[in-house]
Amino acid sequence: MLENLLRERGLTKIWDSSEICSSDEWEKRRSEILKLLCNEEYGFLPCTPDNLSFEVLEQDNKFCAGKVTLNKVSITAQFGNKRFSFPCWTSIPNGNKKYPFFVFINFRGDIPDKYFPTEEICDNGFAILSFCYEDVTSDDNNFSDGIAGVIYGGKDRKDNDCGKISMWSWAASRVMDYAKTLSNLDLTKAFVVGHSRLGKTALLTGALDARFACAISNDSGCSGAAITRGKRGEKIKDIYNSFPYWFCANYKKYMDNEHNLPFDQHFLLAAIAPRKVYVASAKEDLWADPDSEYLSCVAASEVYEKLGFTGFVHPDRLPNVGDVFHKGNIGYHMRDGLHYLSREDWLHFIAYLKKQFKI
Numbered sequence: 001m002l003e004n005l006l007r008e009r010g011l012t013k014i015w016d017s018s019e020i021c022s023s024d025e026w027e028k029r030r031s032e033i034l035k036l037l038c039n040e041e042y043g044f045l046p047c048t049p050d051n052l053s054f055e056v057l058e059q060d061n062k063f064c065a066g067k068v069t070l071n072k073v074s075i076t077a078q079f080g081n082k083r084f085s086f087p088c089w090t091s092i093p094n095g096n097k098k099y100p101f102f103v104f105i106n107f108r109g110d111i112p113d114k115y116f117p118t119e120e121i122c123d124n125g126f127a128i129l130s131f132c133y134e135d136v137t138s139d140d141n142n143f144s145d146g147i148a149g150v151i152y153g154g155k156d157r158k159d160n161d162c163g164k165i166s167m168w169s170w171a172a173s174r175v176m177d178y179a180k181t182l183s184n185l186d187l188t189k190a191f192v193v194g195h196s197r198l199g200k201t202a203l204l205t206g207a208l209d210a211r212f213a214c215a216i217s218n219d220s221g222c223s224g225a226a227i228t229r230g231k232r233g234e235k236i237k238d239i240y241n242s243f244p245y246w247f248c249a250n251y252k253k254y255m256d257n258e259h260n261l262p263f264d265q266h267f268l269l270a271a272i273a274p275r276k277v278y279v280a281s282a283k284e285d286l287w288a289d290p291d292s293e294y295l296s297c298v299a300a301s302e303v304y305e306k307l308g309f310t311g312f313v314h315p316d317r318l319p320n321v322g323d324v325f326h327k328g329n330i331g332y333h334m335r336d337g338l339h340y341l342s343r344e345d346w347l348h349f350i351a352y353l354k355k356q357f358k359i
């Protein structure tokens with residue numbers, strides 16, 4: 001059944017050959033895919049800073065009844081004679097271990113937050129490093145503030161120059177740079193997470209930055225996890241008209257013209273392979289289109305299988321509320337309810353990671 005649905009959508013193949021591929025061959029194809037995604041959709045990321053520095057601004061080692069240390073840290077990137085700083089918060093359990101950790105791209109800096117059950121995450125043995133996306137650059141057409149000001153400095157944005165999603169993703173990688181300086185984190189178990197526009201950002205981060213062992217997108221929808229061709233709810237035309245600054249200028253060519261995209265969003269999921277990717281959907285999030293998010297997982301599975309790994313383990317039907325598919329390198333659940341990053345979503349992410357990484 002699903003094979004027919006994918007055929008009807010007219011998806012572009014990720015990998016022409018039907019044969020198993022070596023990891024070198026895949027890395028070559030993967031870098032072509034990343035170039036395509038940056039060139040046509042998100043824009044190329046800001047250049048690497050000449051220098052990075054970190055400063056702990058505040059510390060509370062009695063957070064969560066004394067179980068967790070919460071630090072506020074300033075991350076500063078130096079580009080020639082320009083500097084840019086943004087705050088990040090680290091919540092790390094107080095035990096004597098190396099903790100697996102989330103890099104969480106959030107809408108707010110608050111801890112805890114409605115999208116962010118800090119104590120429960122830490123009680124489950126995970127640390128969490130979070131930042132507020134608008135501390136990196138504003139969520140609007142202003143390209144003169146934050147990191148955007150450093151990159152563009154008053155210049156116009158054109159063609160494949162980065163949009164805001166790329167900049168938020170750049171910041172998530174800088175948080176990973178900071179994580180590398182901490183001795184109580186397990187760097188082999190780093191997971192990037194985001195919801196909605198920040199779920200799109202988490203997927204791009206996982207695709208571009210191989211230090212993340214899993215990228216988790218919650219309700220990321222259009223230009224995130226969801227297949228664009230044949231998608232219901234939000235389409236490229238809607239998203240580009242409302243949020244042109246999230247993307248590069250080239251993306252507007254595909255408004256009402258999805259069939260000419262030289263890829264579809266399953267390429268973004270597959271670009272994370274052989275590392276893991278997780279897609280979470282909510283039944284009533286029709287603007288995101290849960291069926292299209294699911295079909296993307298089905299289509300991306302091809303790459304894992306050709307690499308000799310388990311891809312997406314799922315039945316041959318569309319998803320239902322309560323489905324939890326945690327057996328493969330592509331993890332998935334669909335819960336009831338609306339567009340939201342709920343505690344229920346976090347508990348599924350945690351269960352998947354515990355199972356897959358033997359945490």
Ligand code: GTR
Pocket residue numbers: 195196197198220221222234239
């Ligand atoms: C919507 C947008 C979606 C989604 C959402 C969000 O308005 O159309 O693609 O990203 O915003 O980020 O909350």
